[in-house]
Amino acid sequence: MAALVVLALVLVLRDGGASSPPAGQSTTGQPTPLGPTSTVDLSSMSPRQAARRLFNRVMTAVEAGARDEADQFLPMAVAAYDRIGVLTLDDRFHLSLLHAAAGNGAEALAVAEAGLAVRPTHLLCLSAAAEGALLLGDSARARTHYRAFVDAYDEELRTGLADYTSLEEGHPDILPKLLDDAQAFLGDGS
Numbered sequence: 001m002a003a004l005v006v007l008a009l010v011l012v013l014r015d016g017g018a019s020s021p022p023a024g025q026s027t028t029g030q031p032t033p034l035g036p037t038s039t040v041d042l043s044s045m046s047p048r049q050a051a052r053r054l055f056n057r058v059m060t061a062v063e064a065g066a067r068d069e070a071d072q073f074l075p076m077a078v079a080a081y082d083r084i085g086v087l088t089l090d091d092r093f094h095l096s097l098l099h100a101a102a103g104n105g106a107e108a109l110a111v112a113e114a115g116l117a118v119r120p121t122h123l124l125c126l127s128a129a130a131e132g133a134l135l136l137g138d139s140a141r142a143r144t145h146y147r148a149f150v151d152a153y154d155e156e157l158r159t160g161l162a163d164y165t166s167l168e169e170g171h172p173d174i175l176p177k178l179l180d181d182a183q184a185f186l187g188d189g190s
Contacts, residue, residue, distance in 0.1 A: 105135025
């Protein structure tokens, strides 16, 4: 189930990500199995821009089934987030998804829960924490995070955080899908 959720997130994030390269393009200027590449120089970007570009690159490769390419860019993407001075909650969400894509449930969970230490009701971090727990086989912990997600959903959306409202800076397009996933896991349709 966790792999399906990560794939669904990849599809939505790629389509909604303003900085994602088109399919078949890379940030390295090198040929890829997906086709022609761009010549974007990551060193000309801020650390956050480079991290998001690499995040989109990995997620696009995962979606395309290009596992070798995703595996090639995963360490670079994680390292790019490590270069950001202070991670935003959205950065933590992205980094958690990268760890999940790498099959590292412990890191995915730890990164998401670090975000929850800052804002316990952050919907994206709650969802990512649940997915990290599922990767570890900890359904009780996943249930706790999904329950918190469902319980906080309406009130948290009313906060107007850019993570929930801005297509450029956040993920308003995936929140209904994340709610459906949480409710399906809980089995209560709440």
